[in-house]
Amino acid sequence: LLAAKDKTQECEKIMKDALTRIEQPAAKRELGLLLAGFYNRWNEQEKRYQFLNSLILDLPDDILVQRGLLRCEKVIKDSDRAQQLVNKIKSIEGDEGWQWRYEQARIWFAQGNFKNRYPQIISLLKENLLANPNDQTSRMLFAAAYERAGELQLAISTYREAYNRSPQDLRIIVPTIAALYKANESDRADEILQRAAGEKLFHPELKKWELQSYLRRGKLGSASDILEDLLTDDPNNLTVLLSLARIKMWQNKFAEAGELLGKLKIQDPNSLQVAVAQVELNVRQGKSDEAIQICDEIINKLNNASAYILRARTYAMLKQTDKAIEDFEHATTTEPNSVEAWVARSDFYRSVGRLDEAIADIQQALSMASDNVRNQKRAISLYLASSNPDRVQQGKTILDKALTANPEDGELRLYKARSLLAEGTAPAIENAVRILQKITEDHPKISQAWVLLGELS
Known part of the structure; x- marks a missing residue:
């Protein structure tokens, strides 16, 4: 009641006084974890960490307290301490325990070595789900690991399974919808969104997506x-x-x-x-x-690049091309290291048919941010449309690099199919057809893939 009225100091004092009197371990753990939860809600993370550190001295073999400490950002950043806690949980529950496996997977997911640990994360979570198919916590981390590794379709399949088991759980609904929108599967996302709205479920992200859905339609x-x-x-x-x-x-x-x-x-x-x-x-x-x-x-x-870009685009809308060019020039000279400025001018040059200048500018942008996938797509589109074989080859090189980093990106795969079709050889066309078929399976709303397949049939 005090917490609900934002009387945090009184709430904290009463709970701490009670904890000094309680001797029963289960009751001490329950009240202690409640106070730790309040610290988290009040955004007092250092207090939360220090309190759980003291509580673990009183309850050294309590797994839930160990897991509570593993929720502290300070612990996650300290890989040695996090691993010690996981090892302690494992020693308490044994090799077949699900909690140590989940926590081990979670800290590996949160730390910087995810790429190397990914196969082990998947293996641990699979063991949990084989032992208990109703373990939704492990299933959601499983899906998140797939998503982080770029396996978006596997992630969506796993999120959907979790959603089918718990269709009213916002902790599952929100990441499921997010993954569907990420994969451009807006119809399926909207379906879940409408069901949540019908059941009066509220979350700020759901309102945002509902708004976007209305705008899209x-x-x-x-x-x-x-x-x-x-x-x-x-x-x-x-x-x-x-x-x-x-x-x-x-x-x-x-x-x-x-x-x-x-x-x-x-x-x-x-x-x-x-x-x-x-x-x-x-x-x-x-x-x-x-x-x-x-x-x-x-x-x-x-007096910055963004301001000049605004006026340049306004002149472009008003068909005053020379003045637009002058302002784009101001943008790139005012802030020569602004990727935004070079991209904006490249887009403009492309819109007026000056492809050489557009290519030069997008090349400059990529030299400053080579891994930006949106700009990679701009460059690929420009290079592959060129009549210069060297530029076409440059486009293919950028495309292969982008696909390596984003293997499930439907737009990049479509560029790859078009590139293969342009080669005109039987093996290249056969490969293009396979790619297009996969795009229609994974991204059925990419209409250009269907059109190309229809033309090839």
Whole structure:
């Protein structure tokens, strides 16, 4: 009751006093873990760690207290201490125990050597699930390990099994939906989302996804209703206000959008996001002078690459190509190490058909962030479309590197299939067909894969 009323000090004192009087180990453990949970809720992590450290001296053979300590970030960062605790749990419950296996897998998952430990993590969790198919905790870590290793379809299959066993558990629903959206399986994600909404299950992430689902399907009114409900609870939430302003704009409710954006500008006069929205609002209303004036103001205030990119894109929307080029040049010279600036100019050059310049700029961006998969895809698309064989080969090299790091990425696999089809040999075409068939199985919403298969049949 005291904790619910945020009377943390009184709550802590009463519980600590009670712990000094309690002698029965089970009761001491139950109350101690409750206090540790309160420390976690109050975000007093050092107190939590110190308290559990003292509690373990009183209850040295209590597995739940050992596991509680393994939830402390300080312990996870100390690999030796974490391993000692796992070994202690194993010594208490024996080789066939499930708790030490789960905790061993969990600390390996959390620490920096995941890639090397991945096969052992999978092996330990499989043992747990073979011994107890109802072990949802191990199943969820199993799915998360698959996901982290890039085995997205195996992860989804495991999440789905967990969800089918516990369809109302938010700890399972949220990561399951996240994985489905990550795999571009939005229909299946929306299905779970709608079921959760029908059962009145609440989680902030579910609201966010419900909003995105409405936006994706063009249901702007429903999306607007969600945002207005959120504002009832938090009327000064800048992110929600900005999202609502954009939706009002897309609904052509320009006056309401302008009012919301005006309120946002008062709260944060230097916000680039607000300026971007105001520019879009003015362009939509045909007020080009006002749009450029906003860009000028933000450049005077910030004088950085992002500000120049905003004005460059605005000039591009207004078909003033020369002025757009001038501002993109300002962006790259103002911040020559800004990946954003080089990518923005590359996108612009591509949009106006100047592919050589687009390639040069995306190459510059990749030289600064070679593992960025979105920019790798930009580069691959540009290189493979080139009539220069050397550039096509460069594109294939980047594609192979990107696929090695992201083997289940449907878009990258589609690029690979197109590249093989362009070779025109029978083995290459046969390989392309296999890739396209796999894409249609794993990513059925990638329509281009179906189209290509249809053309080849």
